[in-house]
Amino acid sequence: DAKTTQPNSMESNEEEPVHLPCNHSTISGTDYIHWYRQLPSQGPEYVIHGLTSNVNNRMASLAIAEDRKSSTLILHRATLRDAAVYYCIRTSGTYKYIFGTGTRLKVLA
Amino acid sequence: SQTIHQWPATLVQPVGSPLSLECTVEGTSNPNLYWYRQAAGRGLQLLFYSVGIGQISSEVPQNLSASRPQDRQFILSSKKLLLSDSGFYLCAWSGGGRNQPQHFGDGTRLSIL
Numbered sequence: 001d002a003k004t005t006q007p008n009s010m011e012s013n014e015e016e017p018v019h020l021p022c023n024h025s026t027i028s029g030t031d032y033i034h035w036y037r038q039l040p041s042q043g044p045e046y047v048i049h050g051l052t053s054n055v056n057n058r059m060a061s062l063a064i065a066e067d068r069k070s071s072t073l074i075l076h077r078a079t080l081r082d083a084a085v086y087y088c089i090r091t092s093g094t095y096k097y098i099f100g101t102g103t104r105l106k107v108l109a
Numbered sequence: 110s111q112t113i114h115q116w117p118a119t120l121v122q123p124v125g126s127p128l129s130l131e132c133t134v135e136g137t138s139n140p141n142l143y144w145y146r147q148a149a150g151r152g153l154q155l156l157f158y159s160v161g162i163g164q165i166s167s168e169v170p171q172n173l174s175a176s177r178p179q180d181r182q183f184i185l186s187s188k189k190l191l192l193s194d195s196g197f198y199l200c201a202w203s204g205g206g207r208n209q210p211q212h213f214g215d216g217t218r219l220s221i222l
Contacts, residue, residue, distance in 0.1 A: 032207045043199050043213030044153070051208070087152065091207035095141055095160055096168075099153040 004088045004100035011106045012078045020073040020103050022088030027068055032091045035062065035073045037084040038102070044087060047073065083107045111136035115200045115214035123222050128173075128187040130217050132200030135181065140202040142183040143211065144175055147197040159183060195221045 005023040012018040024033065032051050036044035048055055048062045050071075055062040061074040075082055085102040092098050112135045122128060134140050141160050145153040155168045157175035165175050172191050176184045183200060197218050201211040 030207070034210065036211075041197075041216070041218070043201070043216050044211075046210040046212065049208070049210060094206045095158055095166075095203075096155060097143075097203075097207075097211055098155070099145075101152045 003098055004090055006086075006088050006100055006103045008101070009104040009106065011108060012075075013108050014080060015077050018075040018078045018082070018105065018107075020075075020086050020088075020105065021070065022072070022100070023070050024088070024090045025069045027090050029068075033062070033064060033068075033071050034089040034091070034097065035060070036087045036089065037082075038087065039084050047086070078105075078107045080107050080109060111202075111212065113200060113202055113212055113214045115198075115217055117217060118215065119218045119220075121220045121222060122190050124192055125189050128185070128190050128194070128219070130185040130198055130200075130219075132183040132185075132214060133181055134202045137181070137202070137204060139180060140204060142177060143201040143203070144183065144185050145199045145201065147199060147216075149196075153199065157185070190221050192221050195219055 032049055034049040035047040038044040048057055048060050050062045050064055063072045085104050087099050087102040089097050089099050115132050143158045144156045146156055147153050158166050159177045162177055173187050197216050199216045200214045203209045203211045
């Protein structure tokens with residue numbers, strides 16, 4: 001199965017780091033890992049992506065396990081605006097992006 | 110900069126009626142285009158994707174079809190809607206292969222009565 005596995009929901013306190021896990025045990029060597037987040041009634045927003053090495057951008061960091069069977073999205077300081085559903089996606093073939101069921105992140109003030 | 114437009118934002122249709130949802134992209138050429146459907150509280154299901162004019166790949170056998178008449182235009186259609194076609198339909202584009210991010214439109218919420 002090409003889908004990823006994520007916890008249904010997580011909670012975090014505002015201003016604290018958040019680690020969102022994802023399992024993709026059947027990933028192939030050329031499949032990328034992407035993360036998106038979605039607010040209610042909106043399209044998903046790109047967060048970050050990577051292949052093997054850890055990646056950083058202004059929004060988040062992506063830590064990829066050495067065997068590539070799992071990854072973790074890291075939000076360094078959660079804000080109320082980070083409350084959303086976070087999707088871990090693996091690519092399949094050259095053009096397909098396979099979404100899992102996502103993690104609903106709740107940020108507590 | 111690139112933008113993606115989807116319309117309408119909301120649509121209510123009776124069972125058995127036809128459907129046409131349109132998506133256009135501006136500011137880029139030869140994008141890969143995608144249609145997804147999202148049921149309430151669920152993840153995104155890939156319906157169709159296209160890597161060029163007139164080329165359509167279908168992921169799930171269903172009551173829907175897609176067409177790409179122009180480079181930056183992607184259309185989702187149905188001849189006769191079913192109740193199960195209700196959902197949130199999202200169009201997306203990407204600039205190349207698997208190492209490129211996808212960019213999504215604001216979606217169309219389709220309700221079938």
